[in-house]
Amino acid sequence: MTTKSFFVVESVTIRNGAVRSALADARRCSPTFAMLAMGRDSRFRGGVAVLFCFARVVAIQWCRLKNAAVNAADQVAFEGAIMEEDVCTASFDEAAGLPELLGIEQVSDGWIKKYILTYRLPNGRELKYDVVSRKGLEEYRSEIETLGTVAPQVDAVCIVGHTANDEFLLIREFRFPMNRMCVAFPAGLREPGEDIVECAARELREETGFDLVRDECGQPVSARACVQPGFSSLGMGDESIAMVFAEVERVAEPRSESTEFIESFLLPRAGVPAFLRENRDPLSIRCQLVLEMVAQPPFEFGVKAGA
Known part of the structure; x- marks a missing residue:
C-alpha cells in the first residue's frame, strides 16, 4: 500500500516589482490514505494529524524563505538599475557641464589632513568625496578653487640623479605606511619660496650625501626641472611634485633626520x-616609470612589437 504527496506549492512570480506567492492544499490525501485516516485507531489518526501539521509548517516556511530570496534578488536588481543610471552611455562632453563644488568640510587634522568635498553632479545629484592634503583648510580651498586659472605650486621634488659612470642614484627608505623598506629616487618637501633645483640639491645632500655637479661658480652643470609639476595621486590628494634630472656626485655623508631610515645605492644602467x-x-x-623606460624604451618596444 502506497501513498502520494498531498501538498502543492504554487510557483513564486514577480510582477511590477512585487513578490506574490500562494500556498494551496491541492489534495488532502489520496483515497487510500483517506480511508486509513478515518480508521478507528486513534493513535494512527493522531499521527496523521501531526504529520499534516508538520508538512503544512514546512511548506509555509519554505514559501517564506523563497519569498526572502526573491526579495533579495529584486533588491540587487533595483540597486543595479540605480548603478546603471551612473554609467555613461555616450562620450563625455565637457560643454554639457562638470561637477560643481558646493562645500569643503575638514574631518581630521594633523600632518595629513582629511577633507570631504560636496559636489553637485550635472544630473542634479550630490556626491561626497574624501580627499587628503598637507595643506590647511583655507589654503586647500584656495588651491582647488583657483587650480586651472593659476599655475600649480610645487609641494615637493624628486631627483633622478645620474653619475659620470652612467649610474642612477636610488635610495632604500623605511616607509611607515608600507611597514618596510621601499625603493625610490631621492625626494622631499619643498620649503616655502625655495628654488626647485636648490631644493633638489638640499634633499640630495640630506638623504644621500650627493650633490649636483657644479661649475667653478657653484652653479649646477646639468640640472633640469620639468616644465610643470605632476601630481602624486589625482584621485586621492593634491600633492604636486617637480621631477629634477641632474648629474650628481658624492660630496659628503648624508644627514638624515632621526625619523628617516635611508640608505643610498648606485644602479648601473646595464643593471636596470x-x-x-x-x-x-x-x-x-x-x-618604476623611469627605470622601465631605461630598461625598455616604450617606443622601441612598440616598434619591435609591430615588426
Whole structure:
C-alpha cells in the first residue's frame, strides 16, 4: 500500500516589482490514505494529524524563505538599475557641464589632513568625496578653487640623479605606511619660496650625501626641472611634485633626520633590467616609470612589437 504527496506549492512570480506567492492544499490525501485516516485507531489518526501539521509548517516556511530570496534578488536588481543610471552611455562632453563644488568640510587634522568635498553632479545629484592634503583648510580651498586659472605650486621634488659612470642614484627608505623598506629616487618637501633645483640639491645632500655637479661658480652643470609639476595621486590628494634630472656626485655623508631610515645605492644602467626582475621591495611609481623606460624604451618596444 502506497501513498502520494498531498501538498502543492504554487510557483513564486514577480510582477511590477512585487513578490506574490500562494500556498494551496491541492489534495488532502489520496483515497487510500483517506480511508486509513478515518480508521478507528486513534493513535494512527493522531499521527496523521501531526504529520499534516508538520508538512503544512514546512511548506509555509519554505514559501517564506523563497519569498526572502526573491526579495533579495529584486533588491540587487533595483540597486543595479540605480548603478546603471551612473554609467555613461555616450562620450563625455565637457560643454554639457562638470561637477560643481558646493562645500569643503575638514574631518581630521594633523600632518595629513582629511577633507570631504560636496559636489553637485550635472544630473542634479550630490556626491561626497574624501580627499587628503598637507595643506590647511583655507589654503586647500584656495588651491582647488583657483587650480586651472593659476599655475600649480610645487609641494615637493624628486631627483633622478645620474653619475659620470652612467649610474642612477636610488635610495632604500623605511616607509611607515608600507611597514618596510621601499625603493625610490631621492625626494622631499619643498620649503616655502625655495628654488626647485636648490631644493633638489638640499634633499640630495640630506638623504644621500650627493650633490649636483657644479661649475667653478657653484652653479649646477646639468640640472633640469620639468616644465610643470605632476601630481602624486589625482584621485586621492593634491600633492604636486617637480621631477629634477641632474648629474650628481658624492660630496659628503648624508644627514638624515632621526625619523628617516635611508640608505643610498648606485644602479648601473646595464643593471636596470635585472634589478627590475629581481627586486622585491615596493617601488615608487616615479622610480618604476623611469627605470622601465631605461630598461625598455616604450617606443622601441612598440616598434619591435609591430615588426
